[in-house]
Amino acid sequence: MEPSAPNSIDLRGRRILVVDDDRLNVRILSNILKSEGYIIADANSGERALEVYDSFNPDLLLLDVVMPGINGFETCREVKKRYGDKAAPIIFITAKSESEDVVEGLSAGGVDYLPKPFDGKEALARIKTHLQIRLLMEQQKSLVEQLSNANAAKNKFLGMAAHDLRNPLASIRGLAEFLREGVGGPLSQDQLDLINTIHDASQSMLVMVNELLDVATIESGELKIHGENRNLSDLIEKCVFLGNIEAGKKGSHIEFHAEDRHVVMYFDGAKIKQVIDNLLSNALKFSPPSSTIKVSLTRFDKGWSVSVIDNGPGIPENERDKLFKDFSRLSVRPTSGEKSTGLGLAICRKIVEAHHGHITATNIPSGGCEFKISIPSN
Amino acid sequence: MSFNGKVLLVDDEPHIRKFMSLLLAQLGSPTVLEAANGSDAIEVYKRETPDLVLLDVNMPIMDGIGALKGIMAVDPDAIIIMLTSQSSRNLISQAAEIGASNYIRKDTPKDEILKSLRETIEACFE
Structure with missing residues (x-):
């Protein structure tokens, strides 16, 4: 599919179904349209149009309003009902160009109307526009499909x-x-x-x-939470213990304060451990050597929050919205040349959200930044 | 604790066999036998009746689940620890149902692997 300007889209071979009980009208329209390279089928009533629609599979319908049997508006509603979003655009041909008729036609699902007797050039221009829109929509749909594959x-x-x-x-x-x-x-x-x-x-x-x-x-939508009832404070304790081994290498230290030591909640232990490890590792990375990192476990109205406060430079205000996104490294750099993929916090956010919780980052006026995850109890 | 038994180590990747045999050596002086696929593992098991099997899951020719079934058919009391690389819970519970005693994720730090090996051995032999 070559991208090209709308004007140069080749519409030859597109299929138009002309529906009118007046044979002469059908012939005039068909001849004009065929000379432009369109493929034409016709029907002399609404009922017949619905039959032809199935086998012909048109890209556009030109639909007379006043016909014996079901009229144009009813035919239009029936096409919309049967084919939904996939229905071809419908242009009404009407002698009655009074505004209320036009309104009824458009509300029945028509995209446009051509007043009779029509001007060939105007008719062609309008038809072309709607065929282009239709084609672009089809192309867009197929592109989205290709991209998602x-x-x-x-x-x-x-x-x-x-x-x-x-x-x-x-x-x-x-x-x-x-x-x-x-x-x-x-x-x-x-x-x-x-x-x-x-x-x-x-x-x-x-x-x-x-x-x-x-x-x-x-x-790929395969993040699954394997929850079980576990003691959250014990888990944090373990993370802090291991984190302190890493902290020691920079002369830093992690402190842990828990409001309660028996916080038993339903969560995925391995995944929440991953989040806490990530927050601790970031706090160490972005704090200068010999810092104290403060970790606390506190209650909020719906559950429990884990907060990690570092001694780093904080998050620049203009980079705040990048923080929890994939591959988003900020201008702030680790203090000892540590590496990062820029994926850690995006992963944390997704894990916490999968637990129906949320993660926030707040700069502290006196220096440093607080990362907090809050997870509801039930 | 010093473990001096006979261990069958099954993994298609030589570096894993190297790494795991160094780990096993830290438990005592075990005799380590090696196999690189499930089908060889069953043959070696029949011939040598080892005390412990460390069994990889993803292998060519015959995978770990196939070998686990084969070994359990020969010896329902076999002590088998699965070596996994993905934390696929289905596979772990499937292996447990067939008769595996435990599982170890190969990408965990070596001290954790050692701890887990010691625990399984203590539970099964002492």
Whole structure:
């Protein structure tokens, strides 16, 4: 399908059904239309038109209003009823061009009308316009279909590629850990540095691959929540404990304060852990070394909120709407050259929303930013 | 705890077998046998009757679910831990129904894999 300007759209071969009980009118119209390269069928009544419609499958109907049997408006309503959105556009041919008739025709589902006796050039111009609109709508529909197929194929490919990359990466990371622990013999400081680099690079690549896989899963509509009743405060505690190992490398520390230590709720533990890990990792990434990250669990009217407050530069006001979108990295950079795909928060948002909750980010006037997820209890 | 039993390690990817055998060595001094597909795994199982099987799910020739069924048919008391790469719950529960004792996701950090291996071994052998 070549994109082209509307004026140059080739309409030859488009199909027009002419419906009029006046033989002469049909002949005049048919001759004008055939000379433009249209394919024509005709019918001398509304009933006949409905029969011909099925086999001829027109792109446009020219429909006389006053005919024996069902009139043009009723025929129009019947076509709309039978074919719905797929019905061909209908132009009424009417001697009665009084405004109330036109209004009835248009409200019956017609797109336009031609007053009789008609001017050939005017008729052709109007017909052409409606055929063009029809064709463009068909093309648009087919383009949307093609794009959504292409997007599904992209997601499938992304998912497969990410999936196959994951195991080798996990092995590289694991084998580097064995080397680092001296399984292959004692190491010099230089060797240890190299191995640490291999380990860290494979670790951050694994995180990126996992995020790509998550996006592919979410986009293909396969994000499923496997909920169970769990203690949310215990889960946060675990995340904070592991987060503090990472924090220690930057001389930072994560504090956790819970309003209640026995908050049992229905949620997907692995997915909510992923969200909290992501918020903690962001808080560490964007805070200067030797920061204190504050995590708290508080009640709100419908459930519980987890808040993570960092010491970072906050979110620039003009970039706020980019924050929770796919691949949106902000101008603020991590403080120790850490990597990010820009997918983490988009994934968090989708996981939290799948739990019927919401995620917010608020700059704190005294410095830093608060990320908060709120999840309803039921 | 020191585990000195015979382990059959089944995975089509050599790097996973390398990684898992290093992990197993941390549990004691096990004898590690290897197979690269489900069909070989059943043959080795019949010949060697190992104490423990680590069984990958996605493999050519015969996959892990097929091998799991084959081994359970030979020895209903076999202790088999599935090695998964996707957290597909259907597959995990399917394997559990057939008789797998546990599952391990291969992309989890090695200390977590070790912990999970130790727990299964303690539960099954002590």
